[in-house]
């Protein structure tokens with residue numbers, strides 16, 4: 329670590345505080361972009377604006393399945409990639425003296441769900457009780473704003489990092505991770521990565537994350553009028569039999585002896601989510617077809633490939649159930665095929681993150697073995713680059729009335745500013 333002189337440290341923290349209004353402004357601008365899957369363009373354009381505002385020259389990085397398909401971190405796509413290129417920018421120092429760093433964040437958000445249940449519309453950011461509400465406010469647009477404003481704070485203090493700093497704004501963290509993979513492979517390997525993903529309702533440092541596999545099961549039954557119900561095979565009921573088999577698998581995978589030490593103390597770390605269902609034609613017809621979409625967690629110690637085989641076996645067994653006689657069952661894998669990952673808190677970048685957070689806020693980051701996943705795995709598993717994943721207090725991410733704590737976001741900004749300055753060193757502007 330390059331020791332930071334007390335004057336520079338004070339100037340950087342004061343600059344962070346002078347950027348509070350501007351930080352909120354950028355967060356609002358990003359939350360106004362409804363950047364769900366396939367609709368990321370406005371958020372990506374906003375990221376170009378943000379990088380330009382930092383004096384950098386943004387450029388696009390396409391996600392090209394033809395080039396990525398044999399990479400172990402690649403997941404089967406759910407949507408074509410045209411018109412959805414990731415955005416990156418690189419700061420180059422006058423003289424590289426410190427270690428290089430990547431600041432990474434995803435711009436995609438999950439669907440808002442039942443918009444009528446939100447207290448305020450999901451893409452109209454609103455402040456209540458010291459929190460910013462809106463889809464993506466916590467996951468993870470506040471984190472993106474934090475790293476950008478941290479960099480800006482150095483500039484305002486008359487400084488810049490004395491090492492290369494990459495910024496990466498990527499798509500599809502929420503369904504494949506392919507955007508992050510494409511960006512990582514297109515850029516030079518950095519010495520460390522910071523990803524400001526939100527913590528579980530408190531500020532936290534990720535210590536591990538599960539893997540995830542997405543599976544889609546389509547059942548085609550035999551249609552009939554309900555008066556001849558026994559002659560038909562109801563695809564919706566058949567799909568329920570298969571879903572029940574997944575829940576039994578979930579219970580089995582959460583048995584104590586299967587849980588990796590990194591997840592000890594976590595309640596129910598391996599989750600199987602029946603996320604989507606579509607099917608049926610008419611209330612008085614035996615349903616012909618039903619498709620369910622599942623998200624299956626992968627415990628540390630298992631691989632996505634093993635879980636895929638488990639799912640294949642599970643579906644084959646369920647398909648032979650007597651209630652599925654005469655039905656056809658199709659299993660597809662599209663979306664996450666992601667391995668679990670550890671983020672050792674002894675790594676230099678994670679220790680730096682924890683120390684800078686303590687110095688910048690007076691608080692501490694809670695250790696967080698996450699039952700969901702981030703883009704951090706790519707850097708750790710496939711590039712060998714240590715990665716600190718830590719971020720602000722966010723609540724109800726993926727739920728209704730998602731929010732992020734305003735003070736918490738500013739605290740993360742101050743922490744990242746100190747971490748950049750120490751990791752990279754600084755030079756006068």
Ligand SMILES: [Zn+2]
Nearest residue numbers: 467468501525
């Ligand atoms: Zn996220």
